[in-house]
Structures are given as structure tokens and as C-alpha cells.
Amino acid sequence: MSEKPISWMRRSLIQGAGASAALALTPASRAALTIEIVGGSGREIPITVLPFVNQDRHADRVSEIVLADLLRSGLFREKSAGWMPRFPSEPEEVDWFNFGNRGVENLVMGIIAERPDGRVAVRFRLMDAFKKTQRIGFSYMVPASQLRGTAHRIADTIYEELTGEAGVFSTRICYVVRARDRFELHVADADGANADFIFAHPEPIVSPAWSPDGARIAYVSFERRKPMVFVHSVADASRRVLANFDGANSSPAWAPDGDRLSLTLSRDGVAQVYTMRADGSELARLTNSSGIDTEAHWSPDGRSLLFTSDRGGSPQIYRMSASGGGAERITFEGNYNVTPRWSPDGRSFCFIQRNSGRYNVAIQDVGSRNAQLLTDGRNDSSPTFSPNGRMILYASELNGRGILAAVSRDGRIKQRLSDSSGSVREPAWGPMLKPR
Amino acid sequence: MIKRILLLSMLALLAAGCANQDIKEQSKANVEQRDLLEAQRKKEAEERRVAAAQREQEELNRRLREEEERRRREQAAAEVKPLPGGSESGRPLTDAATQLRDPSSPLSKRSIFYDFDKFEIAGEYRDLVDLHARFLIDNPKYNLRIEGHCDDRGSTEYNLALGQRRADGVKRAMVLLGVPAGRIEAVSYGEEKPKALGKDEDSYAENRRSDLIYPDVDK
Numbered sequence: 001m002s003e004k005p006i007s008w009m010r011r012s013l014i015q016g017a018g019a020s021a022a023l024a025l026t027p028a029s030r031a032a033l034t035i036e037i038v039g040g041s042g043r044e045i046p047i048t049v050l051p052f053v054n055q056d057r058h059a060d061r062v063s064e065i066v067l068a069d070l071l072r073s074g075l076f077r078e079k080s081a082g083w084m085p086r087f088p089s090e091p092e093e094v095d096w097f098n099f100g101n102r103g104v105e106n107l108v109m110g111i112i113a114e115r116p117d118g119r120v121a122v123r124f125r126l127m128d129a130f131k132k133t134q135r136i137g138f139s140y141m142v143p144a145s146q147l148r149g150t151a152h153r154i155a156d157t158i159y160e161e162l163t164g165e166a167g168v169f170s171t172r173i174c175y176v177v178r179a180r181d182r183f184e185l186h187v188a189d190a191d192g193a194n195a196d197f198i199f200a201h202p203e204p205i206v207s208p209a210w211s212p213d214g215a216r217i218a219y220v221s222f223e224r225r226k227p228m229v230f231v232h233s234v235a236d237a238s239r240r241v242l243a244n245f246d247g248a249n250s251s252p253a254w255a256p257d258g259d260r261l262s263l264t265l266s267r268d269g270v271a272q273v274y275t276m277r278a279d280g281s282e283l284a285r286l287t288n289s290s291g292i293d294t295e296a297h298w299s300p301d302g303r304s305l306l307f308t309s310d311r312g313g314s315p316q317i318y319r320m321s322a323s324g325g326g327a328e329r330i331t332f333e334g335n336y337n338v339t340p341r342w343s344p345d346g347r348s349f350c351f352i353q354r355n356s357g358r359y360n361v362a363i364q365d366v367g368s369r370n371a372q373l374l375t376d377g378r379n380d381s382s383p384t385f386s387p388n389g390r391m392i393l394y395a396s397e398l399n400g401r402g403i404l405a406a407v408s409r410d411g412r413i414k415q416r417l418s419d420s421s422g423s424v425r426e427p428a429w430g431p432m433l434k435p436r
Numbered sequence: 437m438i439k440r441i442l443l444l445s446m447l448a449l450l451a452a453g454c455a456n457q458d459i460k461e462q463s464k465a466n467v468e469q470r471d472l473l474e475a476q477r478k479k480e481a482e483e484r485r486v487a488a489a490q491r492e493q494e495e496l497n498r499r500l501r502e503e504e505e506r507r508r509r510e511q512a513a514a515e516v517k518p519l520p521g522g523s524e525s526g527r528p529l530t531d532a533a534t535q536l537r538d539p540s541s542p543l544s545k546r547s548i549f550y551d552f553d554k555f556e557i558a559g560e561y562r563d564l565v566d567l568h569a570r571f572l573i574d575n576p577k578y579n580l581r582i583e584g585h586c587d588d589r590g591s592t593e594y595n596l597a598l599g600q601r602r603a604d605g606v607k608r609a610m611v612l613l614g615v616p617a618g619r620i621e622a623v624s625y626g627e628e629k630p631k632a633l634g635k636d637e638d639s640y641a642e643n644r645r646s647d648l649i650y651p652d653v654d655k
Contacts, residue, residue, distance in 0.1 A: 007627060020515070025513065063627050204625070204628035204629070206592050206596070206626070206628065207593055208594060220596075222625065222628065224623075225623065226623040227623075227624065227625075227626075228598060240540075246621070247600060247604070247623075248596055248599075248600040248623070248624050250593055250596050250597075251593045251596075264593065264596075264597060266597070266601075266604070266624075268602045269604075270597070270599035270600075270601055270604075271596075271600060271601070292594065292597040292598065292601065294593050294594060294596075294597045295591065295593045295594065308591065308593070308594055310594075314553070315553070315590075315591070315594055336590060338552075338590060338591035338594050339591045339593070339594075352590065354590065359589055359590055377587070379590075379635075381590070381591060381592060382592060399634075400635060425592075426592065431582075
């Protein structure tokens with residue numbers, strides 16, 4: 001397991017507003033996470049996370065990971081309790097008068113206890129400091145090595161309780177790092193921690209796509225001196241060729257049922273969209289045009305696909321039934337609209353739009369067809385929704401180097417992630433894993 | 437050398453053996469010893485002749501090798517000159533390889549460049565495509581690999597499809613000129629293998645290309 005320095009940056013879209021503060025939120029040994037907060041809309045939920053009792057006995061400090069997760073979402077602001085002489089772990093130990101006086105609203109407290117069998121018990125409560133009542137609380141019994149994962153689950157629970165939407169702190173992302181002499185397909189926690197590569201090769205790797213159950217990643221590898229689609233098991237690292245036809249094999253996308261994939265093949269001439277079962281059988285051609293048809297992406301209900309086609313003279317986004325047939329063009333602004341990705345609720349899609357020479361992430365409402373530009377980079381690409389639909393992770397550039405960035409679907413929250421070991425691109429956000 | 441040592445030790449044994457024998461036997465032994473020495477002299481003379489002959493042969497071989505080397509150099513020098521006329525069929529492989537490598541040969545030009553989001557072969561590259569098609573027809577032992585590339589702006593996957601379209605377009609043009617389709621492999625690297633790393637229009641233009649690669653010559 002490699003420990004790559006990865007840093008997240010957060011800033012509001014409104015530049016220059018409010019004070020700037022840099023908070024180092026992880027132990028120095030990790031030195032991985034730095035969150036920069038510049039300004040803010042003033043609408044964040046105040047949160048106070050007290051240090052969990054006994055957490056200093058472990059390398060992963062639970063309360064710090066929980067707080068970092070919540071702040072990085074852009075929906076919370078920290079209300080510090082640093083003035084406290086000692087920290088309680090149970091409601092009866094809390095001096096409620098002092099909390100109320102200092103404007104604490106949402107209070108998280110917890111305790112960690114080591115068990116003789118080597119496991120640890122982690123208990124936390126989210127308290128409403130005004131009402132002096134518990135909103136939600138859980139205890140977990142886990143191996144000490146899973147403290148970080150447990151902290152993410154706690155953050156997910158708090159996030160869902162206070163915002164009403166599912167948290168994605170326990171999810172994983174994958175992306176391609178272009179190191180000095182090879183390409184590496186990395187899998188990491190959503191906060192960039194625990195990054196490690198699952199495949200590396202001197203020839204390029206592109207277009208990773210998570211299976212709906214998060215167990216496999218389909219991607220395009222050039223290892224045999226041409227683009228071919230592979231399916232890679234994340235758990236046991238086994239891999240097999242899914243598509244190796246004449247010409248280019250690329251753009252894998254999983255149907256929501258996980259049984260089928262769409263992909264782009266040039267075996268019959270210009271690139272067209274096909275489908276096949278996950279075992280490689282039942283190949284069927286889905287599009288039939290004289291132009292490039294590629295980047296198909298399944299709607300959450302599995303009934304229709306968005307894809308990129310230049311059949312009309314410039315690359316635009318089209319929609320068609322998953323069973324084939326006619327396609328309807330749905331983007332009209334500008335002459336370069338590519339890489340459509342459905343939002344998890346199926347009500348909108350994000351894509352890349354060229355605007356006066358820049359390539360940026362945009363989002364369009366499926367019903368009204370209203371589109372909004374979300375980013376302002378020079379060459380943004382490969383957008384991918386978080387599984388709760390709140391954020392869009394994408395590839396961007398900083399000082400000529402590839403980095404990952406994320407923007408909220410309303411454009412207000414922006415984050416940056418970079419890996420010091422190389423240029424980063426081709427991100428894909430993994431699914432929500434059940435059970436939580 | 438070993439033979440000589442053996443011989444001497446045999447003589448020593450003989451001498452030792454003679455010590456207790458009568459005179460008759462001793463003179464017989466003297467005769468045998470003389471014969472042995474005579475045989476040894478003949479053998480040594482023979483060995484000298486063989487060694488001399490060997491040296492002579494080696495000298496001859498060296499001269500032959502030098503001669504061959506000189507001939508090869510002269511031949512290679514002659515082949516660098518551009519050949520008039522169309523057909524060069526039946527020429528040795530080294531000749532064709534030289535044409536592909538020689539910077540002064542038009543066949544050393546191996547890239548076709550494109551405008552943004554375009555895959556048609558511009559008029560200025562028609563002659564280059566013709567020339568390589570004719571080379572492939574005249575040199576049936578050579579195969580061609582066409583690699584299509586794009587600049588790194590926009591979609592990775594759209595660029596992959598566009599690079600394939602560029603490579604396929606060059607292949608189709610060559611097949612129309614008479615090159616068997618089975619001898620040309622068209623692949624796309626999309627935006628993955630830029631030639632120029634800059635983020636300016638000149639670099640982008642250099643990256644939008646189809647490269648003609650002869651695997652036997654270019655490795």
C-alpha cells in the first residue's frame with residue numbers, strides 16, 4: 001500500500017469573500033490531506049466534532065477524519081470546541097449551558113475501546129445541542145485497521161441525518177496516473193486516501209468504468225499496441241479481455257443491472273456503439289450512422305443511453321433507446337458537446353462543452369434542456385457524478401499538469417485533488433456500496 | 437609439446453631399462469633409440485609445415501574478408517543514390533530499408549497532419565500517400581502500421597475514435613491505390629501519445645497526425 005501525498009482544496013465560487021484559513025486535518029505521519037477554505041456562502045451547517053476518547057492510541061484519528069469529510073463536502077462549517085478543558089463521550093458528561101452559550105448546534109462525540117480479541121469498539125452520538133437530545137448514534141465493532149473506514153461511515157451517517165441525502169465518504173474513486181515511465185490505474189478512497197494502483201503498464205490506460213456493484217472495473221488498455229477493453233476484478237486482481245475486435249475497442253459503460261455493457265467498436269468501419277453481455281457474448285450493434293458514435297452512458301433505469309455523435313457535422317450529444325432505433329439530438333449550443341454522463345437521479349446529465357476555445361464541465365436538465373456551465377478550466381474532461389449526485393469529479397489541468405477537481409452540481413463548491421507522483425486523469429467515481 | 441614430453445619420458449624409461457642388460461641388447465636398444473629420434477624429427481618437420489600452411493590460409497581469409505567488406509561498403513554507398521523510374525521490385529531488402537531510412541528520400545517522410553476535428557487527407561499529403569502505397573506494392577515483404585493521433589483537447593474517447601478514423605482514412609486511400617488491405621494495420625492512440633508537449637496551437641497541430649510505421653525497419 002503506497003502513501004501518496006494527495007491534497008484536496010476547497011473554495012467557494014465567490015472568490016475573495018470571507019477569511020481564508022488553512023487547516024491541517026490529519027496526523028503529520030500521513031501528511032496527505034489539506035483543506036483550504038476561501039470564503040463561503042454562509043449557508044453551511046455548523047458542526048462540532050469532539051475528539052473521540054482514546055482516539056490518540058491509533059494512527060487514524062476518527063474525529064479528524066469525520067470532520068474533514070464533512071467540511072470537504074462544502075455543506076458544513078466547523079464550530080470549534082477547542083475552549084473545552086476536557087472532552088465528554090456521553091451526553092450526561094456534557095456541560096450543556098456552556099455549549100448553548102457558544103452557539104454549538106450539532107455536536108458529535110464518541111469513544112474508542114480496545115477489545116481483548118484485537119478489535120475496537122467505536123461509539124458515536126450526534127447531539128442536538130439546543131434540544132439537548134440525541135439525533136442519531138451508532139456503535140461499531142471493527143478491526144483496528146478499519147478505523148478510517150469506520151470514520152467515513154460515521155461521516156456518511158451524520159451527513160445523511162443533517163442534509164437528507166446520502167453521504168459518499170465511504171465510496172471509492174479510480175483514476176489514471178501518468179507516472180514517469182508508465183501509466184497506473186489507481187483506486188483510492190473518495191478523500192484520496194489509501195491510494196494504490198491495481199494495474200500499471202508502459203502503454204496508455206483510459207476510460208475506467210466501475211461495475212454497478214463496485215467489484216470490477218472495465219477499462220481500455222493499449223498494452224497490446226492497440227486499444228482493447230479489459231475487465232479487472234478489484235478484489236482479486238484477475239483480469240480478462242472483454243473486447244479485441246479489428247480496429248479500436250473502447251468506451252466501456254455498464255448497464256445498471258451489471259449484466260451488460262455498451263462499448264465503442266470500429267470493427268465495421270467508423271466507431272459505433274455496441275452492447276454485449278459481461279461475459280463477452282451476445283454482441284449487438286446499437287447505432288448505425290456514417291459518423292463517430294461513442295461514449296455511450298446508460299440512464300439509471302437502464303432504458304436509454306446518451307452518447308456522442310458527429311453525424312450532424314460536429315460532435316453533439318444524442319439520446320436513444322437501450323434497445324436501439326432512432327436517436328434524438330439533445331445539445332444544440334456550440335459545436336463541441338461531448339462525454340455525457342447521467343446524474344444518478346436521471347433528471348440531468350453533465351458533459352464537456354467547448355466555449356471560446358476552453359473545454360468545460362456543463363450540466364443540462366433533461367426535461368427543460370436548460371444548460372449551465374460549471375467550470376472554467378482550459379481543458380476539463382472526463383466528468384463523473386458522485387453516487388449521490390451532489391458532486392461532479394473531472395480531470396483538469398494545473399500548471400500544465402493533470403489534476404482531478406470536483407464541482408457541486410450547482411457550481412458553488414469546488415475542490416482540487418492532486419497526486420505528486422505524476423499527472424492524473426480519467427477519473428471515475430465508484431458506486432454507493434451496500435450494506436453501509 | 438605433450439607429445440615431446442611423452443617421448444622424452446619414454447626415452448628415460450628405456451635408458452633406465454637398459455642399465456641391467458648385456459651389451460648386445462644395449463646396442464639393439466641404441467638402434468631403436470636412433471629410430472625413435474629420427475621419427476621425432478620427421479614429425480616436428482611435418483608440424484612446422486602444417487603451421488605454415490595454416491598461417492597462409494588465415495592470411496588469405498583475412499584478405500578475402502577485407503575484400504568482401506570493401507565490396508559491401510561500395511554496394512551500400514551506391515544504393516543510397518535515389519533510383520530513377522518507378523519499379524524497384526526484386527531489389528534486396530537492405531536496399532528498401534535504406535530508402536525508408538535515408539533522410540533525403542521522400543519515403544522518410546512518415547506523417548500526415550490534420551486540422552482540428554478533421555480526418556480527411558489534405559491535398560498536400562496525396563503524393564506522400566501515393567509514394568508509400570507504391571513502395572508497399574513494389575516491396576511485398578514489407579507491411580505498414582498506421583497510427584492515428586489527436587491533440588489532447590476535448591474528449592479522450594471521441595479523440596480515440598477520431599484517431600482511428602484518421603488512420604483508417606490513410607489505409608483506405610492506400611488500398612484504393614492497390615495495396616492489399618491485409619498488409620496495412622490501422623490503429624488509434626487518440627490523444628495518448630502526443631509528439632509535442634506544449635499547450636499551444638503549434639504543438640496541437642504537430643499532434644494531430646497519422647504516422648506511417650514500417651515495423652520491420654522502424655522496430
